[in-house]
Amino acid sequence: MGEPVDLAATAAEYLSDGETVLVGVGAPGKAATLAQRSHAPNLTLVYESGAIGSVPARPPLSIGDPTLFAGALAAMSVSDTFAYVIEGGLIDTAFVGAAEIDRRARLNSTVIGDYASPKVRLPGSGGACEIVAYARRTLVLSPLQRRRFPERLNFVTSAPPPSVEVVVVTDRCVFRRPPGGDELLLDRLLGGTTVEEVQAEVGWQLTLSDSLAGEVAGRA
Amino acid sequence: MSSAETPTLAEAIAANVKPGDSVYITGFTHLIGFAAAHEIIRQGIRDLTLIRLTPDLVYDQMVAAGCARKLVFSYLGNPGVGSLNAIRRAIERGEIEWEEYTHGSLIAALRAGAQGAPFAPVPAVAGTDLPRHNPAIATVRSPFDGTEVPVVAPLRPDVAIVHAQRADAQGRVQVWGSVGDIPEAARAARRVIVTAEEIVDEEALRADPNRTLLLGRGVEAVVHVPYGAHPSYAQGLYGRDNRFYRQWAEISADPDDLDSYLEEQVRSIGGWDAHVERERERLNELSKVGESVPNAVNFGDNAAIAAVQE
Numbered sequence: 158m159g160e161p162v163d164l165a166a167t168a169a170e171y172l173s174d175g176e177t178v179l180v181g182v183g184a185p186g187k188a189a190t191l192a193q194r195s196h197a198p199n200l201t202l203v204y205e206s207g208a209i210g211s212v213p214a215r216p217p218l219s220i221g222d223p224t225l226f227a228g229a230l231a232a233m234s235v236s237d238t239f240a241y242v243i244e245g246g247l248i249d250t251a252f253v254g255a256a257e258i259d260r261r262a263r264l265n266s267t268v269i270g271d272y273a274s275p276k277v278r279l280p281g282s283g284g285a286c287e288i289v290a291y292a293r294r295t296l297v298l299s300p301l302q303r304r305r306f307p308e309r310l311n312f313v314t315s316a317p318p319p320s321v322e323v324v325v326v327t328d329r330c331v332f333r334r335p336p337g338g339d340e341l342l343l344d345r346l347l348g349g350t351t352v353e354e355v356q357a358e359v360g361w362q363l364t365l366s367d368s369l370a371g372e373v374a375g376r377a
Numbered sequence: 378m379s380s381a382e383t384p385t386l387a388e389a390i391a392a393n394v395k396p397g398d399s400v401y402i403t404g405f406t407h408l409i410g411f412a413a414a415h416e417i418i419r420q421g422i423r424d425l426t427l428i429r430l431t432p433d434l435v436y437d438q439m440v441a442a443g444c445a446r447k448l449v450f451s452y453l454g455n456p457g458v459g460s461l462n463a464i465r466r467a468i469e470r471g472e473i474e475w476e477e478y479t480h481g482s483l484i485a486a487l488r489a490g491a492q493g494a495p496f497a498p499v500p501a502v503a504g505t506d507l508p509r510h511n512p513a514i515a516t517v518r519s520p521f522d523g524t525e526v527p528v529v530a531p532l533r534p535d536v537a538i539v540h541a542q543r544a545d546a547q548g549r550v551q552v553w554g555s556v557g558d559i560p561e562a563a564r565a566a567r568r569v570i571v572t573a574e575e576i577v578d579e580e581a582l583r584a585d586p587n588r589t590l591l592l593g594r595g596v597e598a599v600v601h602v603p604y605g606a607h608p609s610y611a612q613g614l615y616g617r618d619n620r621f622y623r624q625w626a627e628i629s630a631d632p633d634d635l636d637s638y639l640e641e642q643v644r645s646i647g648g649w650d651a652h653v654e655r656e657r658e659r660l661n662e663l664s665k666v667g668e669s670v671p672n673a674v675n676f677g678d679n680a681a682i683a684a685v686q687e
Binding site for chain 2: 182183205206207208217218219220221222223226227228232233234235236239243244263267272273274275276277278279280281282283284285286287290291312313314315316318
């Protein structure tokens, strides 16, 4: 297999200058910082805690960190953040996490095993269910591992509607479900990874995007 | 309530939190009522239904202490650190009941509870597995376009406990920084206990009316509790004790360590004053937040407004 590529570095490429971006802590925050330092200095950072237009002076441990509110453009209640900012369609790009992702770009962050008697209890939706339903584009960051890309999810936590775009950034490749699409297409190969290597880690038969299919055909 | 009542925290909890109650301790990362939670643990109040968007360390401690029969939540993690180990163990071992929402649907349920609305639409949960596992989420047919719409039942906690930067003796509350779930949870609750970093005169509220979140409805007790949100934070007063949030991963990993923590740091101490005394050095450090006092805004002088020629 090729070399793994940093998730945040790839994700940063998907942020455009001037966008309103719903961020989380960890890799999403890093992606936003990388984008701000290169091609997208004017991002409006939104956190689901109600911090709008944050200028973090340190990497926050929590999305409710005081550094996200001091100097922010607005501090909103959770109710207003969801009813106005998120469900009102103000988010261009949003980051969410997931333990499992399926062919239709549905996400599980709730449970592994039976819901009522779980093998592993995960955090649950938080705001992810609403975020993926209303953000114009959702970015999901996940290492490419077979257990994370199953044929069938243990639980459907978030079900992005067909109108929105979903991009799944992994350390080996990028999947994309374009607006109006109904399945994730393999869109980019990273770090010298091949289609066959991706297929070995994914629980469904891959479909390539037109651009990647053209690239692969050109190489052959 | 009358302004004459200024109970101690122990009195306020004993009078207003009863076994079997549903309790919502507010604060989204910010202003989480740890002082009140520790008092509930000290009093050994059990059989509670604990409601929060993010159970946080505060409910991990209460579940470990045996206060809870049921948990109602929408995000079950220690952000940036990992799991809430006590709650996760209780769920995986089948030792606690739970009811799960998304942030948007739990806030909508509280909003409906506060308004007396029969239900609230929560379209985002369509196509997810959540409605099958939460009896408070159902589907109705829209009378306008005939589509199927997921809706959530109203939620009214018996008691909300609100920690605020500022309150008056009537329980009117002002908060700045993250407002979080305070408005919806407190407005939906049947009874409210207010703990505050500072108790101010009504005049201080009137000088800055845009900041007032709650009007005192349902307030049964107002208690002055400095540092009452530690290890969470109070914007402009003291920072979040991220070191403790990280340590919690270790403390809570082992049930015996967790029991020792609860015994030594919560149950065996006299009250929150003792906690503050013990943590004095750390709290002094966390309080070095500096100053950013916004430019004053002009509301106009009321007498002058009235004197303007019509």
